[in-house]
Amino acid sequence: MDRMNIKVNENNVSEKLNKANSIEAFYDSTAILVTGATGFVGKGILEKLMRACPSIPAIYILIRPKKDQTIKQRLKKLIDDPIYDSVRVKYPSVLSRIHPVQGDMSLPDLGISPADRTMLIHNMNIVFHVAATVRFNEPLNVAVNTNTKDTARVIQLCKELKHVISIIHVSTAYNNAYLSEIEEKVYTTCLAPSAVVDICESKDKTLIDLLEERILKMYPNTYTFTKNLAEQVLCSSCDSIPVAIVRPSIIGASRKEPCPGWVDNIYGVTAVFLQIGNGILRAMIINKDARLDVVPVDYAIDTIICAAWHITLHCDTKTKVYNCTSNAPYLK
Template identity: 70%
Template sequence: MKVKINENAVSEELNRANSIEGFYANTGILVTGATGFLGKGILEKLMRVCPSIASIFILIRPKKNQTIEQRFKKLIDDPIYESIKAIHPSVVNKVHPVEGDVSLSDLGLSVADRNILIENVNIVFHVAATVRFNEPLNVAVNVNTKSTARIMELCKELKHVISIVYVSTAYSNANIFEIEEKIYTTSFKPSTVINICESGDQQSIDLLEDEILKIYPNTYTFSKNLAEQIMSNNSDSLPVAIVRPSVIGASLKEPCPGWVDNIYGLTGIFMLIGKGTTRTMLVKKSKRLDLVPVDYVVNIIICAAWHVTLHRNNEVKVYNSTSNAHPIKWNQIRDIVVQCSRETPMNNVIWFPFCILVPNQCSYNVLDIFLHILPAFFMDIFLKLSGRKPMIMKTSKLFNQMVRAVKFFGQHEWTFHQDNVTDMIKRVNLLKDRDIVKLDLWDMDWKKYMITYMAGIEKFILREDSKSIDAAQKRLLFLYRIHQIVLMFSLFILLATIYIIYSTLTVRLFFP
């Protein structure tokens, strides 16, 4: 891997950067988490709109049955890069995999690779993280918090660094419901938490986790808060930006409408509603859901590197990448998802799509029994008798784990200040290539977006063939009739039960 950045060219571009492409021209970039959903989006956008980049280094950790070369090939063979290969084929050769692991000491880098990064990296995007809400505290702290300290150690060694962007979460301060674009400290010092987690004393770790979970909804949000403090405490005079996206969903337009590559979070919930598997959710329907398309977040991140460098004030700049300026509520999202699922049904849908939103745990537990557990039990029996693998009960259990994980976020809503984002938008609008990025959601058409989102789930997750729509619609019509029969039967049982209770009480009243 022989790459050399032209330092004079970088300085020249910085001095005359009146465009995003000009800012990135001839720079060396390091991206962690490039194999994840958001990381892929950042990599694709940089390659497509900034082909004059000198090089992009992506940190990849080897897996048990895959080398970094194999993982890199799988990444770069993704269909989202096909248009780039056709238009800018040479830019693919500028992407270099580097073996490393943010969870290891010194990022798991070899001495040779570390020296290459020190000499050639100008801009750092730290995206890698574990997004599991229920990780043990020591795991979340190591991967999300300590890794950020390791990245900052490397950044201080970089000879020509001009910008550092850390991707956090809008919920890093989930215990506060009006969140400004600033760093919030906690009563738990990052160094103290890290030391306890590294001590190996499980009892101390468990006690600390119990105390933390009295304030924060999970270890994920807490570990990201600590990481933000580490970025702030170690920034010195470095140009550091922290981007806080809320719930990241499928793309609005780029790299193509509806692009999504995983079933985490809302994507999995929307898919299960569309399949007819999920029929009730534990959320307050009147609360706002802060959902943002992945390409909007990518644009904020890419522009933040430019903004924090050319308009610096020796402070860490925080950017709340959220949709609260143009909000949508849970019941509105639910209605659109159900409507899409009925008008354009998924293949192999197992029940007529509907979803009841309930605000409290008690109501949810009752509906969960009748709408999830019992139907799943009988469906699995049917699958087993027909010689197929029973899987509905397993899906129901996984969904309930998801419900427990996101319960807090479905019961509350937040107001996010966006002063830095607003300032960035104003300055980007003065650039000659301002049209290559979309930085606000004021004109967001949520219904159109959700239709695109659901189509993306069918295309990119389920890999469904649009030619089979007729069969899917016939199947849905059959399930609708069954659904109506079940509703009528349930209503009959309910009325019969009420009648029996009423009759019993009447007899006892008149004939004690």
């Protein structure tokens, strides 16, 4: 596959604004890079983009090889997923416009080869940064590397893009879980991201453990804390590129699209629902004052895709935050 042959329109932002009345038109000459495309949310973003914007010229996905699977094998497995069946039938050519780029978010320069980097720099317009480690019990230094430093690496790449339109960063509504209300703004932490990164890079295990212990007094886990740091990194370093942060709460099965009830993992709240449905789980000790805020995955995907359009329309240098939650009532 000769990726350099793909015709990527180099529209600038003002041309995009002329097409702003239609999301499909907005994407019809826009080349996209998606990180985390093999995960639950990423798979759904690909599906919706291909189904709703079939003229999209190219979608590049940053993907790492795994165990005995090359990135090409992983791509094949991804696009063979039944969620792409309707795209396969209606718009068969669009699937061939998905291209894998080998990379690893946890490595310097995202582990992308110089040749691929040059190709991305010349062709990409919008970056959806979705990848993260969503393991709640990840050691602090691992979570910082994958969820915070990776974001800095993505920003660095975006700053080099020749025709960049926007960056959409998928965060979490729980990265300030100690607050009862969350505004659409970026919150700071008691320690600046650079200080946390420095400690994690020091390899001083005692210091890292002490820091983790301190953080876990305020944040439920290293995941939410490092996602918060990533937001701050974006906010402080993307002065020239429109950036949106989309913060879903707990992402659950789809309401409608690509089909009702679509989900591709069984962790978190889905695992609980599954066990209840199977009759395995009959009682749970819960905090009656806690809210279970779940958003259907299709709502989160639509918000992510629309955010790129919306910040282009309202282009300014300030990072825009979109909370994507259900504002669930208290359980009675």
